[in-house]
Amino acid sequence: MLHLLxxxxxxKNMKKKFIIAGVLFTAFGLTKMTAQINFGDKAIGAVQKxxxxxxxxxxxxxxxxKEAVDKLDAEHEIAGPTDGYTLRLNRxxxxxxxxxxxxxxxxxxxxxxxxxxxxxxxxxxVYSGLMDIMDDNELIAVIGHEIGHxxxxxxxxxxxxxxxxxxxxxxxxxQSATVATVTDSQLGKIGSAxxxxxxxxxQESEADLFAYNFMKKNGYDVNAEESAFRILAKMSEGSQAxxxxxxxxxxxxxxxxxxxxxxxxxxDGLYKPYVQQKIVNTVPAATTTKKATTTKKxxxxxx
Numbered sequence: 001m002l003h004l005l006x007x008x009x010x011x012k013n014m015k016k017k018f019i020i021a022g023v024l025f026t027a028f029g030l031t032k033m034t035a036q037i038n039f040g041d042k043a044i045g046a047v048q049k050x051x052x053x054x055x056x057x058x059x060x061x062x063x064x065x066k067e068a069v070d071k072l073d074a075e076h077e078i079a080g081p082t083d084g085y086t087l088r089l090n091r092x093x094x095x096x097x098x099x100x101x102x103x104x105x106x107x108x109x110x111x112x113x114x115x116x117x118x119x120x121x122x123x124x125x126v127y128s129g130l131m132d133i134m135d136d137n138e139l140i141a142v143i144g145h146e147i148g149h150x151x152x153x154x155x156x157x158x159x160x161x162x163x164x165x166x167x168x169x170x171x172x173x174x175q176s177a178t179v180a181t182v183t184d185s186q187l188g189k190i191g192s193a194x195x196x197x198x199x200x201x202x203q204e205s206e207a208d209l210f211a212y213n214f215m216k217k218n219g220y221d222v223n224a225e226e227s228a229f230r231i232l233a234k235m236s237e238g239s240q241a242x243x244x245x246x247x248x249x250x251x252x253x254x255x256x257x258x259x260x261x262x263x264x265x266x267x268d269g270l271y272k273p274y275v276q277q278k279i280v281n282t283v284p285a286a287t288t289t290k291k292a293t294t295t296k297k298x299x300x301x302x303x
Contacts, residue, residue: 056163061120061156064163064182068191069123071184079108084282085128092125092136093143096218102150114235117195118146120155120181128281133231135277137224141211149208154203155194162193201253208257222265223274229258 079085085108097104104122112129123144134142166186182190199207210226215222215286233254265271 032051033193042069056160058153058156059122061159063120064158064190065119065122065123065155067182067193068121068187069121069125071187072125072191072195075108075111079110079128079143082112082283083108083279085110087129087283088131088136088281089139092139099147099151104147114232115195116146117197118141118150119156119194120144120159122149122150124264131281132279133235134228135224135279136219137215137277138228138231140215140220141228143227144211145207147214148207149199153205154199155197156206158197158199159190159194162190164208165193166190179215202258204253205260205261208261209264212261216268216270222261222268222270223272224257226261227264227274227276229254229261233258235283283292 039134051232071278089106089108093104093106097106103123106124107127108131109125109127111127112132113127114129114133116125116128118124124146126139126143130142131139149158163182166182212222212225215225236254250299262271
């Protein structure tokens with residue numbers, strides 16, 4: 001519920017301001033806000049300008065995304081370069097570090113929650129909880145889906161919406177036609193919005209298709225996409241639901257999407273029931289090679 005605090009000196013304009021505010025909230029797609037905002041004439045004018053004159057380029061999205069992800073990285077435990085999770089992620093996805101117009105960087109958050117996200121600057125963050133339940137092919141399907149949001153500019157639009165929401169709460173920032181510097185607090189809220197981004201059904205379907213085509217193009221087993229969604233759907237119904245709430249809240253209808261993934265594979269003549277492979281997140285045991293010892297034969301010369 002959004003509480004509008006209107007100055008009593010402007011009672012005559014109250015009806016007009018409510019109408020303008022309602023239109024603007026619809027335009028921004030702000031369905032829920034808990035902060036209280038005092039909408040004076042200056043603020044309303046600023047937000048109106050934000051709707052008509054605000055520009056937010058791909059470069060702006062990448063810059064703001066990087067700042068938000070840097071803050072998230074500082075707040076989470078990240079698997080180190082020699083950690084088993086990092087080694088596995090690099091092995092599975094390291095060769096796919098660049099795409100059509102974007103460069104990717106990968107890190108693992110050591111959290112039990114089942115989640116993953118990708119941002120407009122190409123940052124991909126995978127939770128260790130996800131890696132604990134997905135094999136390599138299933139992991140590729142999920143990460144491929146998240147990269148699909150980047151490739152389709154969904155991540156750019158999400159960061160833009162998050163920025164606009166924060167700018168709306170900051171009269172000075174909302175008066176600017178370009179991206180203004182955000183506070184540390186605002187950056188934290190934008191980071192949270194990135195993790196919890198909720199996309200439309202159309203965007204989710206397009207990201208699923210991107211993941212499927214990515215797997216097909218690179219020779220992976222496309223049936224793992226169906227398997228990944230079945231796992232998520234099953235977990236959301238069981239005792240492990242608490243670990244998957246975040247991903248399910250932003251990626252609903254896993255059962256239906258699993259059915260759609262199966263139909264795609266059937267249409268391409270590629271369908272077969274998927275059997276999950278062994279999941280290994282530990283550091284490979286060091287192999288030691290035993291050196292062959294040669295004994296030098298000595299002969300004594302007869303006098």
